[in-house]
Amino acid sequence: MSRRPYLRKVERSWWLQHPRYVAYMIRELTSLFVGLYCALLAIGLVRLSQGAAAWDGFVAAFSSPPGVAFQLLCLVFAIYHSVTWFALTPKAMPLVVKGEPVPGTVIVGAHYVAWAAVSAIVLIAAGV
Amino acid sequence: MSETVTLEVLRYRPESDSEPHFQRYTVPYRDDWVVLDALNHIKDNLDATLSYRWSCHMAVCGSCGMMINNEPKLSCHSFLRDYRGRVIRVEPLDHFPIERDLVIVMDSFMDKLSSVKPYLIPKQDKPLGAGEYLQSPGELNAFHQYTQCINCVLCYAACPQIGLNEDFVGPAALALAHRYNLDSRDGGKDARAEMVASNEGIWECTFVGACSQVCPKQVDPAAAIQQTKISASVDWLKNLLTPGAHK
Numbered sequence: 082m083s084r085r086p087y088l089r090k091v092e093r094s095w096w097l098q099h100p101r102y103v104a105y106m107i108r109e110l111t112s113l114f115v116g117l118y119c120a121l122l123a124i125g126l127v128r129l130s131q132g133a134a135a136w137d138g139f140v141a142a143f144s145s146p147p148g149v150a151f152q153l154l155c156l157v158f159a160i161y162h163s164v165t166w167f168a169l170t171p172k173a174m175p176l177v178v179k180g181e182p183v184p185g186t187v188i189v190g191a192h193y194v195a196w197a198a199v200s201a202i203v204l205i206a207a208g209v
Numbered sequence: 210m211s212e213t214v215t216l217e218v219l220r221y222r223p224e225s226d227s228e229p230h231f232q233r234y235t236v237p238y239r240d241d242w243v244v245l246d247a248l249n250h251i252k253d254n255l256d257a258t259l260s261y262r263w264s265c266h267m268a269v270c271g272s273c274g275m276m277i278n279n280e281p282k283l284s285c286h287s288f289l290r291d292y293r294g295r296v297i298r299v300e301p302l303d304h305f306p307i308e309r310d311l312v313i314v315m316d317s318f319m320d321k322l323s324s325v326k327p328y329l330i331p332k333q334d335k336p337l338g339a340g341e342y343l344q345s346p347g348e349l350n351a352f353h354q355y356t357q358c359i360n361c362v363l364c365y366a367a368c369p370q371i372g373l374n375e376d377f378v379g380p381a382a383l384a385l386a387h388r389y390n391l392d393s394r395d396g397g398k399d400a401r402a403e404m405v406a407s408n409e410g411i412w413e414c415t416f417v418g419a420c421s422q423v424c425p426k427q428v429d430p431a432a433a434i435q436q437t438k439i440s441a442s443v444d445w446l447k448n449l450l451t452p453g454a455h456k
Contacts, residue, residue: 083223084223084308085223086223086306086307086308086314087221087223087228087229087306087307088305088306088307089229089303089307091304091369091372091373095369095372096369098279099279099280101417101418101419101422102369102417102419105369105417105418105419109415169416169418169435172418172421172429172431172432172435172436173416173432173435173436173438173439174435174436174439175432175436177351180347
């Protein structure tokens with residue numbers, strides 16, 4: 082008898098079929114907003130190089146209600162991305178000190194401390 | 210009337226079926242039965258044509274992996290009582306060709322497994338008379354978790370990247386490569402890197418993490434792959450800065 086293996090196709094909606102894949106796709110989607118925000122900052126630099134009027138226009142657009150709404154949206158996605166990534170760091174970067182594994186909570190906590198420290202430096206540098 | 214449970218089993222008989230279809234069976238409910246017991250009941254009493262793999266019935270051999278209500282599971286490790294009051298849908302593992310009914314074709318996995326050289330490649334061969342390759346408990350702990358893999362391939366069924374790119378080496382094989390790379394007696398990291406650090410290797414993984422969630426032996430392949438990514442990146446950088454010095 083001849084063999085006739087049957088391969089079932091992966092449906093385009095595969096990621097809707099389990100909550101873990103939905104959560105994964107949301108995390109992937111957050112990258113899009115983080116990337117868009119970076120692109121906008123790059124545009125800001127270009128506008129700055131074009132003189133005071135161009136820069137003022139850029140700041141006005143960023144400060145308008147739609148501009149603020151977009152930044153808030155980016156902030157929410159960036160926080161979601163960061164928190165889910167920090168939660169994964171013990172897997173990606175396990176540490177062993179004096180032969181003993183460092184607890185995952187310590188590794189995750191260190192990331193939050195570093196995040197707070199970098200944020201504080203940026204805020205101080207910005208004169209806030 | 211005594212309690213029963215309904216199983217909806219995917220059937221595929223290549224000699225007569227053009228594509229798979231579901232078939233319903235009603236079996237007695239027992240508190241201490243697992244899905245595999247229900248399948249054995251069907252095979253022995255209701256329909257002898259049903260085909261599936263199993264051997265040990267104790268989550269050691271890794272033969273009886275199936276999709277149970279859309280989740281990759283060992284059927285010997287899935288109690289009927291956990292699905293009480295629901296229809297239990299049993300399908301062959303996702304992302305593998307179906308040979309017959311619940312039996313999958315595993316050839317692609319066997320090829321991927323052997324491609325990462327999952328065995329000790331000693332740093333230096335020494336004569337038998339020179340004694341054993343010694344290892345401390347700490348050195349054993351570094352990789353022990355990854356030795357628990359039973360090749361049940363539940364992780365391949367859970368990994369969407371396997372479904373989207375059949376060439377991806379996949380979680381279990383990459384975890385085993387990591388296991389040998391971490392072994393203090395091993396010197397085969399560079400020999401494995403050709404496959405492990407290729408586009409079809411670790412870089413195809415997008416850290417979905419499903420492999421580790423479904424692993425019945427807590428191997429955590431997702432962790433192994435992310436650690437290998439870091440290690441491969443460090444090796445690449447070292448090679449870039451001091452070419453040829455790290456072979």
